[in-house]
Amino acid sequence: MHTGKGQVAELILLDGGRAARISCPVDLIPAPGQYLLAGDDSNAPLPVPLYCMDSAPDSVAVAPWRHFIASPIPDHWAPGTEIYLRGPLGNGFKLPASARKVALIALGVSPSRLRGLIRPALSQGVAVVFVCDSQLENLSDDVEVQPLSALGEVIVWAEYAAFDVTREDLTGWVERLRGLNQLSLLKEAQIFIQTPIPCGGVAECGVCAVVTKSGWKMACKDGPVFALGEL
């Protein structure tokens, strides 16, 4: 884990929500599914978790900033605002090198957190399908988009699936996925569980607790990405 300073370069609208371009030291750039904690000073009591939407290292030389989303981006952030960053934190997605067909599936949430997987997947030469019912903007022409109503078909097609869901909706969606009776066809599936992560594991506050087959886990450090089979 590293600490450092970043700066808000621009605020933008993406996928129907606010996002920020933040210039960020390269060693702080989180992998897909990992996060940074950002605050106005190095001891901010309630830091903001930031998720990177374009984590590809090959664009470092092209642009000194990355696109991040938070829930929500603080109102007082403006171009030029300096922020203190800590991270990368948590366990992110691990795209299997052998997967040739990848599905990115936003279960009733913004698709933005899964965007960080697009470039690594395309650079592996795999076919990518994004499944969501939300607006997706500025998407590569190489990515196919399907609605959630096509979930069953996409799961039959995919070799690896990355899901994103809120903790509140997790149980309902896991039951629905099991009801499709097709999860066993996937070689591998991981799921990002959205919870508040106020302390990032430092104070062991327990706010991010998630029930898994092996007991309670902390989304801030054991996740936020878990193997779907663990739930």
Ligand code: FES
């Ligand atoms: S956010 Fe405090 S333990 Fe996870």
